[in-house]
Amino acid sequence: MKSCFAVSLSLYFFFFKTFSTGRSPELLDYECPNTTLFTPNSTYQSNLNTLLSSLSSAATNNTDGFANATAGQNPPDQAYGLFLCRSDISTATCSDCVATGKRDIRQVCPDQRVSVIWYEKCMLRYSNKSIFSVMEVTPSFTLLNLWNISERARFRQALGKSIRDIAYRASGSASGKKFAEAEMKFTSSQTLYMMVQCTPDLMEWECNRCLLSAIDILEGKQGARTLTPSCNVRYELYPFYNVTTVRAPPPPPLTTSEGPLPPPLPPPVTTPEGKSNKFTMITIVIVVPTGGVMILIFLTCLLRRRGKVTYEVVKGKSVVGNASANELITMESLQFDLATIQAATNDFSHESKLGEGGFGEVFKGGLPNGQPIAVKRLSQSSRQGDDEFKNEVLLVAKLQYRNLVRLLGFCLEGDEKLLAYEFVPNKSLDYFLFGIAMMQISKKRGQLDWPLRYKIVSGIARRMLYLHEDSRLRIIHRDLNCSNILLDSEINPKISDFGMARIFGVDQTQANTYKIVGTFGYLSPEYAMHGQISAKSDVYSFGVLTLEIICGKKNSCFFQSDGGENLASYAWKHWRAGTPLEVLEPFISNAYSIDEVVRCLHIGLLGVQEDPADRPTMASIVLTLTSHSVKLSQPRQPAFFLQRSTERRLKEPESDESTSGSMPWSTNEMSVTEVYPR
Known part of the structure; x- marks a missing residue:
């Protein structure tokens, strides 16, 4: 009903614009959920009529292109509304658009309490709940x-x-x-x-x-x-x-016949006759010693602070380490006080606990407005927790990408370092792929049929492309694995855990590090052995992750059951033997696309190749998953690792310098099975 009416209304506007003055607003779309209805001739309908008339009147002389209004006294029947016009249009055009919206929205959404309608040059919406200063991205x-x-x-x-x-x-x-x-x-x-x-x-x-x-x-x-x-x-x-309209030209400079006038000189400072020398001497006597004292104090403070990494709160804005308040976050509203977090999690009670990872515990809670949250409480004894906290806040708060696990706020109070995230209801991908209780495995895996698995693979690829190429910051995640992929209510993947992520410059393609962090089985060979970080390091992790989603088997399980063989070698053998479908999760029914399975397996094997130059970029992976006409190169033999040799190296003592030329390792920086906000 909605689509037919929208098409007919759009055609009406098209012909009206074509054969009339051309000023009629162009309808783009509207949304009116059927779950919130009001009865005809009700109090809400009367308030709504008053509201829409108020908004239409407000638009007639409005130079801001925005206004909101309310109608009614009692909350169940109160109506809240607003309009927004494009900033490049005139007041008359805005007024005409809002007036048209007032008429059309009641026709396309005749009995809904919540509605929004979009035109080419304005938007009009109303609700029976307050929508003022509330950010909403749905419907879109x-x-x-x-x-x-x-x-x-x-x-x-x-x-x-x-x-x-x-x-x-x-x-x-x-x-x-x-x-x-x-x-x-x-x-x-x-x-x-x-x-x-x-x-x-x-x-x-x-x-x-x-x-x-x-x-x-x-x-x-x-x-x-x-x-x-x-x-x-x-x-x-x-x-x-x-x-x-949107670019007002700067005022022209004043000119004379000889050219532009120079900028005016500042007015001269005058003193009473006979007092100027005395005034100058007093100024020198006072200012010079005072300035010297100020410089000494500044140098003393600088020396005391040198080399320290501290947490501070300055005028309500947190400063982490050497990051400025503006670099960390510019809005005070992202900072929670400890009492709010304690109340939300029932004072970090055992009943609220979701899990525990290498950097601390995770609790489920609820904000006063009813919004569920997941709170990561960083361990006070974890040195790496400080670095992770800085990375999480600096990166996630800046990115705020809807398909990353959203950071709602943080708390720095006393010894507590807390991060509050949106609560993701369907837990993590590894919960469905690798169930702990064997009796529940078939049930969990059965929930992830092939179309959902393909959706998850494609979704992860697009999220990683955003981090590598499309975000304001160029991010290398460094710990992409099944436990860090959370699934929302519609089984859309969200990437979490940015504690180990690295920021790259715009033109930077590679970095080196002496601290290897990540998860067993997902580390690329050049990163694990030589500390070389690049976007291709994440591509390798994505390749392993894709193979796990196809096979339903965890990479590490092969080390224990197949004498050191890993998942990549298992998939490679079947690829070379011409039996790629043999690797498919046995719990998946016959309802799958052979082309999609083979394509994902192909991408996975391309991702785990030993030479980073042979691996595809995330951009080409996304293109391959969305366009079946793309031809792929043949994969080379994957890189192989034996866990025994890796474990021996991990037991070596950590050091900042290596006398033997080998790479120093730290077991504390390896997240084996982390539990993060669900």
């Missing part, structure tokens, strides 16, 4: 240009960086409109136009999170847009907004 609506872009990989990289830059600019906009646009020369004949906008009632970090979530769906076409109740993002290869 996406439009993609049908034409592909040439040089897609380079386009994605350029677009990803540029559009995230203006997202951060819009979030912190001093004008309060939370709007930004930009142009970028892509080729000699192509210019990319980008525009982002949030509702101005959002806080900076909420706007940023909303925009990054919206940007996530962009597919690298010639144009795309995403609309949500709290923000919108769009880019095209043509100017779709009014450039002259």
